[in-house]
Amino acid sequence: MVTSISSVAVIGAGYMGGGIAQSLALAGLPVTIADVSAEATEAAFARLLAEAQEFEDAGLYDAGATATIRANLRTAPSIEDAVADVDFVEEVVFESVEVKHDVLGRISAAAREDAIIGSNTSTIPARVLATAVKNPERFLTVHFSNPAPFIPGVELVLGERTDEAVVPVVKELLAKADREAAIVADVPGFVLNRLQYVLLKEAMSIAEEGIASPEDIDT
Secondary structure: OOOOOOEEEEEEHHHHHHHHHHHHHOOOEEEEEEEHHHHHHHHHHHHHHHHHHHHOOOOOOOOOOHHHHHHHHHOOOOHHHHHHHOOEEEOOOOOHHHHHHHHHHHHHOOOOOOOOOEEOOOOOOHHHHHOOOOOOOOEEEEEEOOOOOOOOOOEEEOOOOOOOOOOHHHHHHHHHHHOEEEEEOOOOOOOHHHHHHHHHHHHHHHHOOOOOOHHHOOO
């Protein structure tokens, strides 16, 4: 497998996938995106550049960030074209085992055999998704937090056959984008969701007890 990642494909350019692609492109990595169709991919590309400019205008991105993203972000007409010659592929499609299996199968068939493949999921175990991947030792969950352009924590979940040698390679990639990785066991909810649901439950209890209104709790 690759020992350093210098090119990336992000498959699924919706809210999460687009944010991941933005983050990696902003870090100076060449990033290729592909979605369900060439038309959807081009629409996502235009949206991501517009969002980047909005973030820059609001001071959330540094000056010049949009130009950096535009220089590093590109589109492909199909999944196969996007993944054909990159070091790392991040799958970010609909949170459905069937959909992810189909896309991961296409990715692993078309990608280089030494490419690392990650999946962005918050609910599906890595061991379930890995069954769709050719050479599953190169596969792991790489779960970015929402909103992806701004939250630094990323969960890494290894499948039963994941080669642990991929971990430092993915960590190095994430560090380039100012992200920090946490190794998490392959259990439902991982860590992030379980912590979020505790906070959500307590917020609801505070509202029910009349300690503060929902609006003031959000504030």
